[in-house]
Amino acid sequence: MNRGTRGEQKRSITLTDVARLAGVSVATASKALNGRRQVRAETRERVLAAAESLSFTPNPFAQALNMPKSGTVGMLTSDLDGRFALPILMGAEDAFGSGATSVLLCDARGDAERERRHVATLLARRVDGLIVVGSRTDPRPSLGQQLPVPVVYAYAPSEDDADVSFVPDNVRGGALAVEHLVAGGRRRIALLAGDADYAAARDRVAGVRAALHDAGLDLVGGAETYGEWSEAWGRQAADALLTENPDVDAVLCGNDQVARGALETLRERGRRVPEDVWVAGFDNWEVLTASSRPPLTSVDMNLEELGRTAARHLFHAIDGERHGGIVTLPVRLVIRETTGDVRV
Amino acid sequence: MNRGTRGEQKRSITLTDVARLAGVSVATASKALNGRRQVRAETRERVLAAAESLSFTPNPFAQALNMPKSGTVGMLTSDLDGRFALPILMGAEDAFGSGATSVLLCDARGDAERERRHVATLLARRVDGLIVVGSRTDPRPSLGQQLPVPVVYAYAPSEDDADVSFVPDNVRGGALAVEHLVAGGRRRIALLAGDADYAAARDRVAGVRAALHDAGLDLVGGAETYGEWSEAWGRQAADALLTENPDVDAVLCGNDQVARGALETLRERGRRVPEDVWVAGFDNWEVLTASSRPPLTSVDMNLEELGRTAARHLFHAIDGERHGGIVTLPVRLVIRETTGDVRV
DNA sequence: CTGAAAGCGCTTACAG
DNA sequence: CTGAAAGCGCTTACAG
Numbered sequence: 001m002n003r004g005t006r007g008e009q010k011r012s013i014t015l016t017d018v019a020r021l022a023g024v025s026v027a028t029a030s031k032a033l034n035g036r037r038q039v040r041a042e043t044r045e046r047v048l049a050a051a052e053s054l055s056f057t058p059n060p061f062a063q064a065l066n067m068p069k070s071g072t073v074g075m076l077t078s079d080l081d082g083r084f085a086l087p088i089l090m091g092a093e094d095a096f097g098s099g100a101t102s103v104l105l106c107d108a109r110g111d112a113e114r115e116r117r118h119v120a121t122l123l124a125r126r127v128d129g130l131i132v133v134g135s136r137t138d139p140r141p142s143l144g145q146q147l148p149v150p151v152v153y154a155y156a157p158s159e160d161d162a163d164v165s166f167v168p169d170n171v172r173g174g175a176l177a178v179e180h181l182v183a184g185g186r187r188r189i190a191l192l193a194g195d196a197d198y199a200a201a202r203d204r205v206a207g208v209r210a211a212l213h214d215a216g217l218d219l220v221g222g223a224e225t226y227g228e229w230s231e232a233w234g235r236q237a238a239d240a241l242l243t244e245n246p247d248v249d250a251v252l253c254g255n256d257q258v259a260r261g262a263l264e265t266l267r268e269r270g271r272r273v274p275e276d277v278w279v280a281g282f283d284n285w286e287v288l289t290a291s292s293r294p295p296l297t298s299v300d301m302n303l304e305e306l307g308r309t310a311a312r313h314l315f316h317a318i319d320g321e322r323h324g325g326i327v328t329l330p331v332r333l334v335i336r337e338t339t340g341d342v343r344v
Numbered sequence: 345m346n347r348g349t350r351g352e353q354k355r356s357i358t359l360t361d362v363a364r365l366a367g368v369s370v371a372t373a374s375k376a377l378n379g380r381r382q383v384r385a386e387t388r389e390r391v392l393a394a395a396e397s398l399s400f401t402p403n404p405f406a407q408a409l410n411m412p413k414s415g416t417v418g419m420l421t422s423d424l425d426g427r428f429a430l431p432i433l434m435g436a437e438d439a440f441g442s443g444a445t446s447v448l449l450c451d452a453r454g455d456a457e458r459e460r461r462h463v464a465t466l467l468a469r470r471v472d473g474l475i476v477v478g479s480r481t482d483p484r485p486s487l488g489q490q491l492p493v494p495v496v497y498a499y500a501p502s503e504d505d506a507d508v509s510f511v512p513d514n515v516r517g518g519a520l521a522v523e524h525l526v527a528g529g530r531r532r533i534a535l536l537a538g539d540a541d542y543a544a545a546r547d548r549v550a551g552v553r554a555a556l557h558d559a560g561l562d563l564v565g566g567a568e569t570y571g572e573w574s575e576a577w578g579r580q581a582a583d584a585l586l587t588e589n590p591d592v593d594a595v596l597c598g599n600d601q602v603a604r605g606a607l608e609t610l611r612e613r614g615r616r617v618p619e620d621v622w623v624a625g626f627d628n629w630e631v632l633t634a635s636s637r638p639p640l641t642s643v644d645m646n647l648e649e650l651g652r653t654a655a656r657h658l659f660h661a662i663d664g665e666r667h668g669g670i671v672t673l674p675v676r677l678v679i680r681e682t683t684g685d686v687r688v
Numbered sequence: 689c690t691g692a693a694a695g696c697g698c699t700t701a702c703a704g
Numbered sequence: 705c706t707g708a709a710a711g712c713g714c715t716t717a718c719a720g
Binding site: 057058060061062065072075086090102104109126148230232288290291 | 433
């Protein structure tokens, strides 16, 4: 352990230093650095060189005091716990970070009061906009229309149509999965839908039903089954399914955890996957899909791209253009061995 | 879709407005609001009331221009992908968020050049300090001693002893696990250690060996086995283990993925868990441990607390007190049914 | 094209 | 205890 105190915070380089070194006024230095056109090329060069040689970084607080934007946005997550927020964060951070915008992160931990306080803090910090990331696709309360900056909602849409929200297209995801199963010759398809409490579960079901209808098919057993988002429920539901409908030739599962459970039961009851039964899940959660036996086909919600899109939209909204409504973003099917793709 | 343009950005309330309403000078208003003592109680009340009634929020940029601190810290993650960063983020955000500090988030995506740019951006924004969150516990390059603000490293320690780093105590974690197995009467303990490339794997092995030595035992097969962090490797390694050492009565696994694989193989080769063989993993990754058959005992790295601790330390460092070195933080064993705890 | 001046919204010596 | 003044580091009309 070495101890010590922070050395004298050496006064940082200011525009005045740059101007002096370049032999111009601060006004001119400012214009040169900001690319204003009323500066002779040669002068601009001199200022730029001076700034460079002094490693000048403009004080953002002084700048913000003179300009309408702060160059920061607030990212408000409701629940960093949930695995869905993370890829969205990455996408958004990526979109912002590549520009001159920095991201202030706040996590509300599922607490409305905490969220309210965080919004207040972010506004007090003069963020230029807000991106609100939810942990499930069920609509959430709006922050309201009275905020002084634009807001976009990602993953969890706002209940208010006047807000802009970006959500993955779960309905289309359900349809995609079914189309793949049908194209593979599956005709007796069952759906273990997961937790009916979640809009994601119900939307996926809707897509599945529509696509089956288009194919002239019905769900095995006449309807989907609801339960929990867990391997345990997947095992149990698959067990009941095999007992009641032993002729099933595909099991579509509401998410990857359910699918993992179903896969296990199928194997233990002597069904070969994919030879006898095809299986697919939703979310494409790598840790579950990659190492299962066999690797699991799953619908990927493209969350990173969703985050990126929401961030880009916020940019445009900050620049003045606004509109409301829920925008549904494309998802994609990742095909692995549980549906016949026999690699390695 | 409704369209519209942002209304006139109404001039926000300034200290001048507050002062006018309270009938004092801005100087006095400032002092009253900041709790300076040279203000008559009655005057202070009046100012506070005025500020309250106008919903005054001091402009942070104007404040920052006059004060040594900005009230923001930078959080630099190397890889938001990795599941380890998230709980650390939560803990840190929690510690900062409860104070008056806001967090600027940057993700380097494992790219050193990108990291360098982010550090520059954060410093340009005048953060008061930096918290660097790694994705594995192997030492990483220091950001150097020349930065104008204090830095703490979390999860991935800095290579430079002059820096402060907080890491989970993987060695102790290994020992904890062994002590539990031994207390449960296990004597023929095997270790499927995971990826030898990771310091976490090697540290856990060191703890396991030390604790076994203390108990007068040796690893089954004479040594641990190395491979990958995956269920697939866990299955394969467990298979080899049972063939070579059929009398094993406990399988300790380098992480939860390996443990899940091992559990599967044990079940399929007719070993009952925990009756015949105990199994435990590391990381306590809920999605893997909770729903396995049976639920998996695992060493929890207390990452959220680690994040909180690192954040608190950064606070103190910002306030001037500095020291260096790697600080190792306690981990804990979460006992579930794979080691005999027979709850529901 | 260049610069002196005013101003952004606050804080803090310094006088009263 | 209170306030006029200077200053934080920048930007932007406004004159030259």
